[in-house]
Amino acid sequence: MPTFTLTDVSHEVWVETLTVDSAELGLAVTAPWSLSKRRLHGGRRDGVDLIVVDNGALRFVLVPTRGMGLWKGFYEGSFLGWESPVTDGPIHPALVNLAASGGLGWLEGFDELMVRCGLENNGAPFELRTPNPDGGESRVAFGLHGRIANIPASYVAVHVDPDPPHEITVEGHVEEVRLFGPQLRLETRYRTIPGTNRLTVRDEVVNLKDQPAEFQLLYHWNFGPPFLDEGARFSAPFRAVCPRDARAQEGIDAHDRYEGPRPGYAEQVYFYDLAAGIDPLDELVADASPGDGPSGPTLAMLHNAAGERGVVLRFRKEQLPAFTLWKNTAGLRDGYVTGLEPGTNYPNPRPFERDRGRVVRLEPGGRYVAETVLEVLATPREVAKVQAEIQRIQSGVQPTIHSRPVEPFAPAS
Amino acid sequence: MPTFTLTDVSHEVWVETLTVDSAELGLAVTAPWSLSKRRLHGGRRDGVDLIVVDNGALRFVLVPTRGMGLWKGFYEGSFLGWESPVTDGPIHPALVNLAASGGLGWLEGFDELMVRCGLENNGAPFELRTPNPDGGESRVAFGLHGRIANIPASYVAVHVDPDPPHEITVEGHVEEVRLFGPQLRLETRYRTIPGTNRLTVRDEVVNLKDQPAEFQLLYHWNFGPPFLDEGARFSAPFRAVCPRDARAQEGIDAHDRYEGPRPGYAEQVYFYDLAAGIDPLDELVADASPGDGPSGPTLAMLHNAAGERGVVLRFRKEQLPAFTLWKNTAGLRDGYVTGLEPGTNYPNPRPFERDRGRVVRLEPGGRYVAETVLEVLATPREVAKVQAEIQRIQSGVQPTIHSRPVEPFAPAS
């Protein structure tokens, strides 16, 4: 398999610029693809490395410098991502003070199509009183959504499968480590097959510590127009939905419908317990889900009002059991966006999640796998097909719609 | 108009090195001028971009990486600026932790001839208790003088007027933005005409948000020797002056005179309500000033004891209604310096200023213009001429000298 190592700090490898494509590699292809890597200069993006993958139909941009995040995408003319108030990104992590603004400093760099939240913590800021190594006590503040999105990758490589259909893989490793602290490594692989509408994100979180460790991981997938518009719909098979707070409670009856842009709109967040399907081969296997019902493959879709474009995320419930929907249909310049967020947990403060068993524990050397597939739907027929798929899983499951915050999703109001 | 774009992140433009001059452009000139741009390497300045403009008489250095600040200047052998304890600047913003030292981290990079304080806030640090997006409450700390001086510019361009006198303009855009936070853009233009003693700083602050926004802007112009020495004088037409605190109160009788360097001197700060002149064309226009009297052009001068060198700032009172004088005649190695600071507000904590109507509100898309002209005076005659100009505006205005802090300038003692 042709491999191009772009960064490997342990061997002092770093490549400033790379361009490869299907023609150059002489691989028979279903679709002409290309991949390029470059470093950005100037502004708040100075020193940020970018990787652009164009599979011939789907184009996406990865940012090794920002924790291997997925910055933007394009599919047959449709923009994947959102127009963030951060207009000059991707922002170099050295210029993001995560502790600023009462723990909301993470927002200074937030502009991605998909950004990982974690690994030591994700969700809302909180403060712990923690013993110092010297025996004293100190207040430790944990900022919104953790650190992983602002850590440059220590290892980045591109692999192209020499056999048809010549799958392209971008692999990256990001370490969230310190003495007396977490020693977690994210090993991510973005995979796509030339000519398709699919991007697979397969992550492994490794505990490098000689002791057990905890982590949290949430995928913050963010979409604006043309997938989000007035009347756009969210659709997923679910067993329960719960508003996060009083503000979300106001909109519970329309939890799956979107308004048009409205300046001053305050975000609404919903926590879902999704329903899942049964794997053909796993039907007889004991259920590892924390709740009831199957814990196999599930999916969540956003489609526009006309039902002619959509995006769907596919993942497994036993890997990512908690699903959060973030609605932020604010003014177009203030971030008109919705977040589809499969995670190991809901984005409540970590102590709340731990008490409810939603923090993952890894043994020394332990490894946790989570895989999500993004598909872009470009026709009414494709949207309808996914809708039918959702309905198949939903059938026989009577969803519970909580009219106010309830346990164990959120602090009861 | 010949334009050289040095940075434009939206088009991935960044130029590492540029040198242009009057001869190269073939422009008939009154004075031979030159402009160069380069990137610094090593130490705490690694990665900082500099622009040096020499108009043939006045030379000045701009720092796009530090919010388009004005680092140093020189006019006919006289140094414009001050000897900061920060001897290895200009410091890269990535190495400045604004939240450090109890909110005084800004001082780690402070060494400029002119640095902007703002835009979300300026002045002394303060803390707000603010609601989180998730409905909780968090304590948000605001550091001294805000963030704008530590944000790299996203756009930098040089324009040379093809028509005589071939004005040179350096334009820069700096965004202070984040989701759920400020979305303010500073658009600055530094303009100078070859051979002159003048530098114009014209700023526009734009509200990029779909909602109304507030901002603060203060220009921290700092001068040391040879303009500052024992017996140097501050001069401006004013209607009132007020000491900021008990320490400033001690020196109110000499508010406009300077001591020589004295190790251990604690800073003294005075707030002025300046008097302003009437524009020839505006005489019949309604007065937009928050106080009484004309709100047109005004000026403030520093000259040395011998009255043979000086600097003068010219600005309009309706744009920059609050003027602050910072006296810090400490030891020569500890920062022997004075700050002449026209602003939209006094550098009290923002909540204090807002309560007194000194925080600017901008509608969506709104734009605020502030222009300041620096003139360097190199002869006793020039100093005397400006002094006479000040006296003309002062005439008929009886200044009030408050012997202690009073409202609305400062918390009454």
Add this chain to the structure above:
Amino acid sequence: MPTFTLTDVSHEVWVETLTVDSAELGLAVTAPWSLSKRRLHGGRRDGVDLIVVDNGALRFVLVPTRGMGLWKGFYEGSFLGWESPVTDGPIHPALVNLAASGGLGWLEGFDELMVRCGLENNGAPFELRTPNPDGGESRVAFGLHGRIANIPASYVAVHVDPDPPHEITVEGHVEEVRLFGPQLRLETRYRTIPGTNRLTVRDEVVNLKDQPAEFQLLYHWNFGPPFLDEGARFSAPFRAVCPRDARAQEGIDAHDRYEGPRPGYAEQVYFYDLAAGIDPLDELVADASPGDGPSGPTLAMLHNAAGERGVVLRFRKEQLPAFTLWKNTAGLRDGYVTGLEPGTNYPNPRPFERDRGRVVRLEPGGRYVAETVLEVLATPREVAKVQAEIQRIQSGVQPTIHSRPVEPFAPAS
């Protein structure tokens, strides 16, 4: 003396790459040596400058970007340093938030063989309530081990003595400065003679302020295998040893012996009052030591269980009167390491140390010299010889072993 200036911000000198060796300089040598300088790229080390010195027997790596720290070393096949959980270092200071994690952010970059702790403060985090320049009060947090290790050097030069034995010197200057704050300069010189097992670290701390200033300096020398193993021994002449806290108290009977790696081991820290020898020439000179007894040369050794390898630090007690031993025999992947730490003080919070006279005061322009010599011992005979040297100083000094924390070393339990 051939001098190669690598960085000099005051003259805009910065050299990206340098390689020199004994052959190139045409100097008659006892051992072939070489020196190279390069910049690292990619990951969290992007933009970090490294200097590698190989004296023909001893090889060591300096990091100008991280306060002129000593990253790693090698002597005849033995690794000098430790395997930190920070596996992707050396980490650029711009990515280290010293205020994070309750003031323990310093640990995010901690992976050095020798890192300086200071200069404004070192030791455990603490908080002061301090007056603002504006007369208000603010809480100021001081993080673990201060800032000096995360400040890039403003000046770096290499000197090679043209006369035999052609001593190699790497000189670096690091400023810890800000207005209204510390104005301290570290001037360090690393010196080695080709072919030897010795590295001398000579530091001068200069007070650049026009007022008296305080500082703290502790050398955190860190060793893992092959010098540290189960049964390894610490050895130094001492008058007293005191456990830092209840945890250290548990191990006081084995304060000088090491366990093998044990996951979950909580660090144990011991404070020593070392005994010192008498300089041949200084025998009649009045004793400047804060305690009793001679204050001249002393030493501290770590050797492995077999007594066949060791490292020894030599320094003068009047320069570095406080010695701390850090035992952290945790799992191999969690930092199996011990710290030998000569310092001006123990790493208690600065207010505690100041009250006990262990904060150094410098007059304006004052200069403090501290020199430490590292020797690597590669045979049982060399280890035994140093052991005998230690015993000579120890003879006649009856050591006190405090079974619990006592003043003035630590807060009494």
